Amino acid sequence: MSIGIKDLPEENLFTAGHTACAGCGAAIVVRNIMKVLGENTVIYTPANCLLVFGATYPHIAWKVPYHHVAFENTAACATGMKRALNTLGKEDTTVVGFAGDGGTADIGMQALSAAAERNEDIIYVMYDNEAYMNTGIQRSGSTPYGAWTTTTPAGKVIKGKELFKKDVAQIILAHNVPYVATASVGYPQDMLKKVEKAKNMKGFRFLQIYSSCPTGWRHPTDITVEIANKAVESGMWTLFEAVDGRMEITHRPKERIPVQDYLKLQGRFRHMSEEQIRILQNWVDKKWDRDSRLEKALKMLDESTD
Amino acid sequence: MKRVVTGNYAAAFAAMRARVNVVAAFPITPQTFIVEHISEFVNDGIMDCEFIRVESEHSAMSATVSASATGARAFTATASQGLALMHEILFTASGMRLPIVMPVVNRTLAAPIGIWAEMNDVMPERDAGWILAFVEDNQEVHDMVLQAYRIAEDNRVLLPMMVNLDAFILSHTVEPVDLMEPEDADRFLPSYKPEHAYLDPERPMGVGIFTPPEYIQEERYQTHAAMEGSKQVIKEVNDEFAKMFGRDYGGLVEEYRMDDAEVALLTLGTVTSTAREVVDNLRAEGKKVGLVKVRFLRPYPTDEIRSVASRVKAIGIYDRAISYGVGGPAYIEARSALYGHTDIPISNYLAGIGGRDVMLSDIEFMFNDLLKNAESGKVRKELVWINTRGVEQ
Amino acid sequence: MFEVRFHGRGGQGAVMAAQALASAAFSEGNYAVAFPYFGAERRGAPVLAFTRVDSKKIYRKTQVYEPDFVVVLDDSLLEMVDVTEGLKDGGVVVVNTRKKPEELALGENIKVATVDATGVALEVLGQPITNSSILGAFAKATGAVSMDAIEKGIMDIFGNKIGMKIAEKNCRAAKAAYDRTISADGRPREKEFEKKPKWLPDVKELPIGGAGVKMETNAGMIGPGSFLENKTGGWRTFMPIVENDKCVACQLCWYFCPEGCITMVPYDNNRFKKGIAIDLDYCKGCGICAHECPTHAIEMKR
């Protein structure tokens, strides 16, 4: 039986008193992941919201050792930590990097790709809030089409981001690492299972986790989880995992809801025209189709080579 | 065991003897052989370390910093563009007080792109909080990498350290080096057991915390005080090393034929070596010239340089880099140390830029110019560009 | 010269208010500067902003320590921060509250002005955004700038940021607040404001390399796990009210609370029945627990 909410310990290894905005999805994700990972864990955080809301000297929310160096080097630093632990007789300690989408899809991609290629024995968690939130909501490669950010404002001529979201999990999958998964703050069972699986494996493990951000997405603080559910139900977010490249979609909405039902809950999409919504719906349809075909292909590929 | 080896080999060998736990490095001419030698040592099973073949120098320094912050003895090496790419993380190493050791093979930093000896790569890093040592031969490369760990890991210091060696002139030149036996190295250098920074689930701590203004100024003071304090440690380690192995480098500076000298030339790196010969020649002609090998730019040997100035009539500073709009960096440092402490003429000699050979005649020119300054009591020319076409020297 | 300190919460627009006041004073021929307290606080956390006005160029680049006027955008801050700290004798505190000035005991030798800026904002703007209304109250209570100037300041700063139409509405809100502001002489505090001690080690005591090590200090625990010292309950505007009779112990709220301030507790003296307890020291009032509860056992109240 895999882990569920009721199996989680009461103790928080990421404590209250942290300074995340009310309703922060990333805070929910990190706090619960830590319950699965346990005390024998060492954390790296690059520059991002989590770095700032997780500690302000001399106060720290982490109860486990925690480390920060810079913005673009999560995978390199986590590697250094893991290798050092190996030489110090602590091979069984789990090393986890918690990076944002900016620190992963953009500035951190080089070090990330290299660590994946080397199959470093670390867990890399990308909490995806789809923009640079710590610096005040600027677009990232992971920001979806149409979204307002301070660098893709809803101007008189151009309204929101004109480009589409980069598929980071698929990029990492192409590195042939032992474990790649997407998860969401709105699907506890699915996420906990994946974290536990990752924890019990060796080699490079990558999790991209949907983390709603009331401040940056302009939504009321109480619907953080509801929005995450709608993201999956509309197909904006695909929940899948891939063990040794075998891809499997872990939650398939019975019938996908229109993307509009997802967009309308968030201020960041408020300005979108019907045309823009149609473009995004079209993109989602194609993405969903592609993800489904990919799942089939990767399964078949596996059968033919086994 | 004495063998004829390159400076790069001496550096890699010393890292092996230092029993470093973690190496993360990326190749760049002319440092490449350090990475390659370590790869050989590791793959031949004679070097027991975690070797991370990173994809860039930025990641090299990042992984090195994090390995050191975790509690391991960490090593990397680079040059030029690689050092510039590390720039951001160099400040983390010193800010976290991590005793990392890094040979830097000094090479031109583009543009123009070139691969030969120049110190414009390390000079911009003077404010990064690293101890900066400069060496003149391959034996010193080997010895200083080992000494560097003793200095850097001393509880009174806890700062990272670069060992600077000139591109090709040392990195690719073979000469006899007494390579240390493992037992001797172990006797000299005990293993690293940090008390201030480590990442251990049994005793959790945060290393690299978002810090408000209430604390950063005190931290800066501590680091500055540690850098000042490292002067004493550098001397102690030098003396202990000399006692154990018979090689004495003089600590922060080495004076050569400075008794009764009327002028002194301050040098960095391999030009020191050539200058020794020039000094001998000029002394044979009866000219009272002396040489001061500046072995450290950080911490700066302020007292030693002031003492030199008090004994001579003119001082010159050799530089292999230019800070545009002022002069050579080593000159800027010396002049600021001497401010208010001397009235003698001080002049700056730029030579060997971009890897151009520094000839005996070039150094002779410097000494003769200094003798003229000493005689007139005036600076003939403050910044002298040696051997520069179209520029009067 | 006069100096103003604004107390607000991240997201309430204290900085914009400070800027609009500067622009207002500038429009009357003054020199004026406005700046935030350079922090990294998230939405909901207490924040500061400052305005400094003089008839000639201002050279001073320090923060404001002895304000002439204090503006409080949210009366829940009165319990959390000493809003009158450093306030000059005869100074004025302008508070957004439903209370009358006589009901607030903030100290003697000062003037207290109150206005229900939230009410005004809801009426005029349809949203509880008070950073414009409070400026009207400021003009009325202090007389340091005219209401005309406040309108110019709002049109300048708000107009450029969120558009002229909305800026005009904000002017109307400010005007309405101006009319409804009342002042009274300050009453002595019932008890002195207790300031949280700060840990300020000297260069010998401070751990080197900025390491966050576990220690007990004069200001409580520091190091790993010590963020518990930071009581974020003060950020809350809405409060979760629990009816444990309805709780089915599904633990969803326990899981989804971003703060981790919900615990599962025995309930009704029945070892098979569990309910929840919320630690209000940390609850930021996000409302996720109430929204996710399948049996509606939690309700958010003001």
Ligand SMILES: Cc1ncc(C[n+]2csc(CCOP(=O)(O)OP(=O)(O)O)c2C)c(N)n1
């Ligand atoms: C080299 C460098 N460039 C820029 C920054 C400024 N910076 C800090 S955090 C950040 C954005 C972080 O975005 P993301 O990774 O998505 O995390 P989030 O804050 O959204 O959680 C930026 C641009 C930096 N710290 N370092």
Ligand code: SF4
């Ligand atoms: S900005 Fe978003 S991600 Fe950052 S702390 Fe606030 S809610 Fe969380």
Ligand code: SF4
């Ligand atoms: S409102 Fe509920 S979910 Fe939000 S912080 Fe308070 S207890 Fe936690």
Ligand SMILES: [Mg+2]
């Ligand atoms: Mg982000």
